Amino acid sequence: MRSKSMTGGLGKAPHRSLLSAIGLTREEMNRPLIGIANTANEIVPGHIHLDKVAEAVKAGVRMAGGTPLEFNTIAVCDGLAMNHEGMRFSLPSRELIADSVEIMARAHPFDALVLIPNCDKTVPAMLMAALRLNIPAIVVSGGPMMAGPDSTDLITVFEGVGKRLRGEISEEELLHLEETACPGCGSCAGMFTANSMNCLSEAIGLALPGNGTIPAVSGARMRLAKQAGMRVMDLLEKNICPRDIVTEAAVENAVASDMALGCSSNTVLHLPAVFREAGLNLDLDIFDRVSRKTPNLCRLSPAGADHIQDLHRAGGIAAVLSELKKRDLLNLDVLTVTGKTLGENLDALNARVLDESVIHPESAPYAEQGGIAILRGNIAPDGAVVKQSAVAPEMMQRTGTARVFESETDANDAILGGKITKGDVVVIRYEGPRGGPGMQEMLSPTANITGMGLGADVALITDGRFSGGTRGAAIGHVSPEAADGGPIALVRDGDKIRLDIPARELELLVDEDELSRRRAELKPFEKRSDSPVLRRYSRQVSSAASGAVYEDK
Incomplete structure (x- = not known):
């Protein structure tokens, strides 16, 4: 056991003395030490109840013969951070959380880990840490909020x-x-980023069936937490580690599930970052290739009226996977934290759709292509992302007039001030990972466009990103970003921009000679931050096209 390097032998008497100081008996020290990484706090609705989830996990660990030791890390609520400076700290928190879990697990050599996230950046961060450490580990989230x-x-x-x-x-x-x-605790009720990542954790195989959809307020959520505590002991006994589960085949499963569910566009940032920790490459081309062959089976909020509780009632993630299985879109032989393969799990659950109004059968999908599309063109040569399942049909192809803003705040003021009209294309730049810095999530501008009655008439293009709650023709992650000299920096008020989502095209209708002149005249624009965290992040972060991960210098 790894923990014996901290607890075993004559030389570790001082270490055992310290563990005695926290109340551990010699019997507890001799059992496997299981780290319980918890993101509980009293500000985030999705995390306010995670102390109870952790207690259930610890009960499961003890029932299976382990000694649980809980530690905490930070968590940002994107809703509370939205539309002010706090949002710049949300995406950087992903790297800090992953680093903090790694630090705790290496400084105190746990034999295995149970990871308890729930909201936006905490889920990918915990998955990143699990793959980085590669010791037996399981994820159990706090569950979705009721509508x-x-x-x-x-x-x-x-x-x-x-x-x-x-x-x-x-x-x-x-x-x-x-x-x-x-109405209460849990990750916000729609297929927003938190629930997207919780559902995908289940599809990837690092969380138990039900992790993505069992409501936070349900007794079944506490039972799942106990089961996770017991399961991690079995993973330890069999030495099943995260990289045994997360393979090239699991990559395809994750992206196919993403497309079928109509997940948040932020998954295009998070999945590459997660799989990178396993040494696997996940570029934008994979998202587009899988999207073109995967049917969109769900339209949960913001794309439709249903919520995660409805998805759970209709059969959950297993039911969605059972439909993808019919089209041979899954690798069923991949291992999962149950100790069984994905195919064996689906058979054991007798997975099937229980309500076809929530999960459409693969024979009658909402759309023959997945929920996310990757666009390219002279504005975004390295790619841009749109949640096409949440775009009004009349906005799938559109040419509009650019209205250019250098910040989200300026754009939002213009929208609420009635200065944006039908046919406009709002362009918000210098909000990318490096230029923001921090790549703000822009739910306020997109929600206000919809609230102002312009959702079917106005597009928004940015090198920043969007909330999983965003709907409409919102194109984000434009790469390269403006701060890196990307072509989005060359757009001017009055330019015409053509959007063609079915053709995967995003074009600035300005001739190349004029763009060359603008490029020669372009003056560097930098947003200075008084935050050491953001200044460091800006220096280290990579392009959104590669997951906004830290670059190795």
Whole structure:
């Protein structure tokens, strides 16, 4: 056992003395030491209850003969960080969380890990840490929030701001939304980034069936946590490690599941970062190739009215995978944390769709292509990302007039001030990983475009990123970003931009001679930050096209 390097032998008497100081008996020290990495805190709704989840995990570990030792790391709520400087710290938190788990697990050599994330960056960060450390590990999330009355959720509130400004709803109605749309603990109720990554953790095989969809408030969530605690002991006994599970075949499964579910566009940032820790390459071309052959089977909020609780009721992730199996789109022989293959899991669960209004059968999908599309063109030669399953049909092909902004704040002020009109293409630049710095998530501008009644008439293009709650013709991750001299830096007010999602094209309709003149005149533009964290991040981070991971200098 790894922990014996800390607890075994004559020379480790001082170490055992310190463990005695925290109340461990000699019997507990002699058992496998299981690290419980928890992201619980009292500010994030998705994490407020994770102390209870951790207690259930620890009970499972003890039942199976291990000694659980809990430690905590940070977590940012993207909703609370939205539309102010705090959002610049969200994506950088992914690397800090992964690093902190690695530090704790190497400084205190646990024999195995149970990782308890729930919201946006915590899930990919925990997956990254698991693969980096490559000791037996399992992920169990805190589960999704229930939807509010009348199928409302956080996005309803964001869009309510624009509706209030238009006089479509009253101040009292907006206040009612504020107080009811998010009814309790859990990751926000739609197929936003947190739930996308929790569902994909299950599809990848690093979490137990049910991890992505069992509601946070359900007793089944606590049972799942206990099962995770017991399962990690079996993984330890059999020496099954994350890189035994996350293989090239698992990459294809993850992307196919992503496309079928209609997950957040942020998965295009997170999955490459996760798989990179296993030495596997996941570029934008894989997303596009798999998207073209994978049917979109779900339209959960923001793309539709259903929520994660509905997906769970309809059969969950296993049911979606069972439909992909019918088209031979899955590698069924991959290992999972159950100790069985994905195919064996689906058979054991008798996985099938229980409500075809929530999960469409593969024979009658919402669309024959997946939820995400990768666009390229002279604005984005290295690629851009759009959640095509949440785009209005009339916006799938459109030519519009550029309205250029150097920050999200300026763009948002223009949208709410009524300065954006039908046919405009809002361009927000210098908001990429390096230029932001921090690559802000832009739910406010997209929600306000919808709230102002422009969702079917206005596109938004940025080198920044979007919330999983974003809907509409919102094209993000434009690469190279403006701060790296990308062509998005050359766009000017009044330019025409052509968007063709079916053809995967994004073009600035300006001739090359004019673009060359603009490039020669381009002056470097840099947003200086007074944050040492962000300055360091800006120096180290790579392009969004490669997952915004730290570059090896």
